[in-house]
Amino acid sequence: MTTAAVLPADLETALPTTLFRFATAGSVDDGKSTLVGRLLHDSKAILADQLDAVARTSADRGFGGDKGGIDLALLTDGLRAEREQGITIDVAYRYFATDQRSFILADCPGHVQYTKNTVTGASTADAVVVLIDARKGVLEQTRRHLSVLQLLRVAHVIVAVNKIDLVDFSESVFRDIEAEVQQVGRELGLGSDGISDLLVIPVSALDGDNVVERSGRTPWYTGPALLEVLETLPAADELESHLESFRFPVQLVIRPQGALAPDAVAAGLDVEAFRDYRAYAGQITEGSVKVGEQVSVLTPGQAPRTTTVAGIDFAGASLEEAAAPQSVAIRLADEFDVARGDTIAAAGTVCEASADLYAALCWLSPKPLREGQKVLVKHGTRTVQAMVRSVSGKLDLATFKLEGASSLELNDIGHAQLRLAAPLPLENYLHHRRTGAFLVIDPLDGNTLAAGLVKDHPGDHEDERYSI
Amino acid sequence: MSNLSTTTAEFASAADAAPAPSPRGIRPSDDARGSDSGSGLPNARKLASGPSADALDATPWAASAAPALQAGRLSSLDTLESEAIHIIREVVAEFEKPALLFSGGKDSVVMLHLATKAFWPGKVPFPVLHVDTGHNFPEVLDFRDRTVERLGLKLVVGSVQEFIDRGELAERADGTRNPLQTVPLLDAIQRNKFDAVFGGGRRDEDKARAKERILSLRDEFGQWDPRNQRPELWNLYNGRHTVGQHVRAFPISNWTELDIWRYIERENIELPGLYYAHERQVFARDGMWRAVGEVSQPRPDEDVITKTVRYRTVGDMSCTGAVESNAYTVSDVVVEVAASTLTERGATRADDRISEAAMEDRKKDGYF
Ligand SMILES: Nc1nc2c(ncn2[C@@H]2O[C@H](COP(=O)(O)OP(=O)(O)O)[C@@H](O)[C@H]2O)c(=O)[nH]1
Ligand SMILES: [Mg+2]
Numbered sequence: 001m002t003t004a005a006v007l008p009a010d011l012e013t014a015l016p017t018t019l020f021r022f023a024t025a026g027s028v029d030d031g032k033s034t035l036v037g038r039l040l041h042d043s044k045a046i047l048a049d050q051l052d053a054v055a056r057t058s059a060d061r062g063f064g065g066d067k068g069g070i071d072l073a074l075l076t077d078g079l080r081a082e083r084e085q086g087i088t089i090d091v092a093y094r095y096f097a098t099d100q101r102s103f104i105l106a107d108c109p110g111h112v113q114y115t116k117n118t119v120t121g122a123s124t125a126d127a128v129v130v131l132i133d134a135r136k137g138v139l140e141q142t143r144r145h146l147s148v149l150q151l152l153r154v155a156h157v158i159v160a161v162n163k164i165d166l167v168d169f170s171e172s173v174f175r176d177i178e179a180e181v182q183q184v185g186r187e188l189g190l191g192s193d194g195i196s197d198l199l200v201i202p203v204s205a206l207d208g209d210n211v212v213e214r215s216g217r218t219p220w221y222t223g224p225a226l227l228e229v230l231e232t233l234p235a236a237d238e239l240e241s242h243l244e245s246f247r248f249p250v251q252l253v254i255r256p257q258g259a260l261a262p263d264a265v266a267a268g269l270d271v272e273a274f275r276d277y278r279a280y281a282g283q284i285t286e287g288s289v290k291v292g293e294q295v296s297v298l299t300p301g302q303a304p305r306t307t308t309v310a311g312i313d314f315a316g317a318s319l320e321e322a323a324a325p326q327s328v329a330i331r332l333a334d335e336f337d338v339a340r341g342d343t344i345a346a347a348g349t350v351c352e353a354s355a356d357l358y359a360a361l362c363w364l365s366p367k368p369l370r371e372g373q374k375v376l377v378k379h380g381t382r383t384v385q386a387m388v389r390s391v392s393g394k395l396d397l398a399t400f401k402l403e404g405a406s407s408l409e410l411n412d413i414g415h416a417q418l419r420l421a422a423p424l425p426l427e428n429y430l431h432h433r434r435t436g437a438f439l440v441i442d443p444l445d446g447n448t449l450a451a452g453l454v455k456d457h458p459g460d461h462e463d464e465r466y467s468i
Numbered sequence: 469m470s471n472l473s474t475t476t477a478e479f480a481s482a483a484d485a486a487p488a489p490s491p492r493g494i495r496p497s498d499d500a501r502g503s504d505s506g507s508g509l510p511n512a513r514k515l516a517s518g519p520s521a522d523a524l525d526a527t528p529w530a531a532s533a534a535p536a537l538q539a540g541r542l543s544s545l546d547t548l549e550s551e552a553i554h555i556i557r558e559v560v561a562e563f564e565k566p567a568l569l570f571s572g573g574k575d576s577v578v579m580l581h582l583a584t585k586a587f588w589p590g591k592v593p594f595p596v597l598h599v600d601t602g603h604n605f606p607e608v609l610d611f612r613d614r615t616v617e618r619l620g621l622k623l624v625v626g627s628v629q630e631f632i633d634r635g636e637l638a639e640r641a642d643g644t645r646n647p648l649q650t651v652p653l654l655d656a657i658q659r660n661k662f663d664a665v666f667g668g669g670r671r672d673e674d675k676a677r678a679k680e681r682i683l684s685l686r687d688e689f690g691q692w693d694p695r696n697q698r699p700e701l702w703n704l705y706n707g708r709h710t711v712g713q714h715v716r717a718f719p720i721s722n723w724t725e726l727d728i729w730r731y732i733e734r735e736n737i738e739l740p741g742l743y744y745a746h747e748r749q750v751f752a753r754d755g756m757w758r759a760v761g762e763v764s765q766p767r768p769d770e771d772v773i774t775k776t777v778r779y780r781t782v783g784d785m786s787c788t789g790a791v792e793s794n795a796y797t798v799s800d801v802v803v804e805v806a807a808s809t810l811t812e813r814g815a816t817r818a819d820d821r822i823s824e825a826a827m828e829d830r831k832k833d834g835y836f
Contacts, residue, residue, distance in 0.1 A: 259590060264589050327550040
């Protein structure tokens, strides 16, 4: 349920809110669930019946000893096993809103399948909040998390130094951790590459210090509270819709051939005018497009075909312009044969399709990756067969250097070369978050094995920062 | 069953709308009623008056259909709509035989509306499936049939009553039939060879649903295995499945109840009338107002009174409660929902009050 923060009086005048997606990451017991519970509670997203249920369970378990209190983590731990074992098993999604923004929050558990959960949460996130226990400081797990976030090019990384109450709100403890985080950030290129930024905030998830409002108990901290940051950071869409390179993977062709929607006809749609209607449906992954602009249709294995945009339709409205992440239907001036799997792109920014795929892989499955293995690659609106030619190394999290490896196992991040059965319009993930991403799928059981990020071919100019 | 609400003792009602004091300076409104609450036409759908100058704009919701970029960004509703349409189109492109669960409830009505927008000006390219408990509100069934007719859709019905008549399902001691829907649902999926079923489930409805994927694999027995779900990355949805398995698709996973109502308001979407305030004969049970009807009879100690109520969810009439409300129009409802202090299930579903894991258990068995 959304909070009551946007209230009736505001409904008339306030601009509609925008959407912001963020995820939490951290080791077990760092306080992720408590922080999420705190944000929901303090922004009034928790309703009375939910709070009652949690209060009863907290009391039954004697939470907080004599002091009592509510175990806020119970608000997000949704499965029976999670509540019984006091751990979070799977990514849980939560929703709350302030008068600025609607938030979608992914609470990503930090134990065994940490990479899987962090990669999942981070892949759609505008920002990720990494928790550190103030008593423990930066751990190997923190370095892992930060390297995954760097790899996925998450736009904003916020490190919350939690349980600051348990170190007596000590400034020196905080400053030491802050310095260490910045050091790790520099090693990774995080926060200094112009793509992402890195912020460190002292918080107490349990008591609420610096979560929604700045705390009087940390007078030495003059920065914003966590929620203030989340309300003001630009979302990834905002950054992506301004990119010059328009990209539109075609999902399907809308071609009713006379079989028009009866309600549209009843509302006065001119049946004759729509007899030969043909439009390409999809979601703009980056950039924007205007009617009359030149675009290229990319069909893997064929030379790009250039034409102009004749119209942008959306459910009965004709738009002059559309931008990421809008779902629309595009009409082209020329009658090309365009199908699912093709990409419509801004003319002149064309990427070439290739059957050789060089990539960073986050291995998410207990089944290891072996050289010679056959897999499926799902990229945009296409899925093709592929063979793993070679694994060229995996990331050592202590040094952030690539070390030799010939296989990848659960939670490993490595580099591999794949040969595709059909060419794909691959683009470097560094510059194209959507068209540079793909899934590796097990052809036997259909499960997702890895998150893949397209790299340039070795030998081509490669960005230093990307060579994890 | 005893009254489970201990501290939430009052009945769910619009009186809950008084917002609790907030650390973020929430301003309560002095007037929670919409100005045109007397219009008496909560469901009036504003139809475009004949063909417009531009044929492309001739559609019932054309006025609101064009998403507006504000300061270069889509509003949260437009972003959610765009995401849902992308998912609906992906499923239609990648599956052989999808169907949409349609009960006439608000979430399924919104789903169908999104589907019509996704394929405009073409028809919605899949049938709708209703699992009929036999415990229906008559106006909801009527609404279902009119909608199917208006959109030229094929309707497939799975009937709980038929399974009971054949002795393949047993009536429960408490008389409610929501939990009995699973068997007819799976039967309809198998018999029609549906490989993908769209549902209007939202993650904000329940803690177990909060863990649900947008594309969620079900095994041969329709079971959900929450501990072994596929990671869902970027907007690349992996719907691969083997023969016998199917996939549930939840395009409005990320919508909240308030998003749904704002969208219904913005798009002028028609709903069954019981979502808006009306007078009804009710009696109190389990901390909720129950409608008097064929399958929902008061016990001798339960007094029947007439109240102005509305429904926040519609389901099995025998276990769905009404809330006291003066929300006669969709904008009244938006205001009420924005200020409500109870979740929609907590306020109106007796079956979800049974235990903290009620929904998780039903979902594991193949429920919606
Ligand atoms: N004193 C104190 N305890 C905290 C704080 N945040 C979390 N905890 C406690 O730390 C434990 C682990 O928290 P939880 O949220 O379950 O951690 P998770 O495993 O990261 O989700 C619980 O006992 C919390 O009550 C904090 O800021 N201060
Ligand atoms: Mg947790």
